[in-house]
Amino acid sequence: MNIQEIRDLKTKRKSTWITCYDYPSALIASKTNIDGVLIGDSLAMTVYGHDSTLTATTQMIAQHTKAVAKGLKGYHKHIVADLPFLTYQGSFDRLLKHVTLLMQSGAHSLKLEGADESILKHIQKLTQNGVPIMGHLGLTPQSIHTIGGYKVQGKTQSQYIKILNDAKKLEQAGCFCLVLECVPDKLANEITNSLEIPTIGIGAGSGTDGQILVWHDLLGYPSEHKPKFVRSFMNTQQEATAAIEAYINQIQNIQFPLPSESYKI
Numbered sequence: 001m002n003i004q005e006i007r008d009l010k011t012k013r014k015s016t017w018i019t020c021y022d023y024p025s026a027l028i029a030s031k032t033n034i035d036g037v038l039i040g041d042s043l044a045m046t047v048y049g050h051d052s053t054l055t056a057t058t059q060m061i062a063q064h065t066k067a068v069a070k071g072l073k074g075y076h077k078h079i080v081a082d083l084p085f086l087t088y089q090g091s092f093d094r095l096l097k098h099v100t101l102l103m104q105s106g107a108h109s110l111k112l113e114g115a116d117e118s119i120l121k122h123i124q125k126l127t128q129n130g131v132p133i134m135g136h137l138g139l140t141p142q143s144i145h146t147i148g149g150y151k152v153q154g155k156t157q158s159q160y161i162k163i164l165n166d167a168k169k170l171e172q173a174g175c176f177c178l179v180l181e182c183v184p185d186k187l188a189n190e191i192t193n194s195l196e197i198p199t200i201g202i203g204a205g206s207g208t209d210g211q212i213l214v215w216h217d218l219l220g221y222p223s224e225h226k227p228k229f230v231r232s233f234m235n236t237q238q239e240a241t242a243a244i245e246a247y248i249n250q251i252q253n254i255q256f257p258l259p260s261e262s263y264k265i
């Protein structure tokens with residue numbers, strides 16, 4: 001799905017997104033009606049078990065983007081990759097090296113967090129040079145140490161107004177889409193109604209133009225902390241544990257492998 005098709009969905013139906021980090025998961029996603037996948041810097045936490053997203057590197061995200069792009073080859077899915085922590089705060093030349101690696105790994109667009117003046121300038125240049133950019137406001141996990149924790153953003157009047165204004169600035173700078181993470185639904189609705197580009201919510205209520213969830217949350221993998229906005233649509237932890245226990249049992253009871261699962265001379 002290209003960025004024009006994603007923009008057009010705003011007036012037609014909700015867009016649907018999920019994070020995706022590897023080839024087998026991409027094969028599963030390819031057979032669903034999901035519109036797009038994000039190779040998020042959340043992989044530092046979900047896949048590598050780190051404490052925050054700050055340790056995700058461009059090389060890491062590029063490797064995972066290649067695997068996901070391979071699994072989605074031939075399917076009509078949008079692939080967006082995250083620009084990692086501190087890759088877009090410096091010079092444009094430095095940023096281009098990260099952008100080139102991610103786009104050449106198979107991303108169709110890139111996502112970055114925040115709307116500082118320098119970031120807006122980078123977005124303008126990137127979009128003019130054929131790199132579609134998805135914005136990300138509200139709880140921006142790359143600023144976790146400034147925000148002071150994974151908590152709802154935009155509850156105070158000043159925060160509310162800043163996020164609303166930042167959203168407008170990101171649209172003006174050329175973003176084709178905007179992720180709103182962990183903001184009150186009233187703010188998400190106001191942004192969604194003020195912008196022509198679509199919004200994608202995660203912990204932002206049901207009024208956004210689309211929704212995204214992290215793969216491991218949606219499928220119920222083990223996690224230490226489950227935010228209020230996460231709904232698991234299956235319990236992988238329970239089902240995978242039961243499957244492994246059944247495997248162990250059947251080995252012990254000589255029920256696995258069966259003669260039909262063995263080779264004869």
Ligand code: KIV
Nearest residue numbers: 019040041042179202
């Ligand atoms: O990295 C990520 O998974 C994200 C989503 C939470 C939007 O940025």
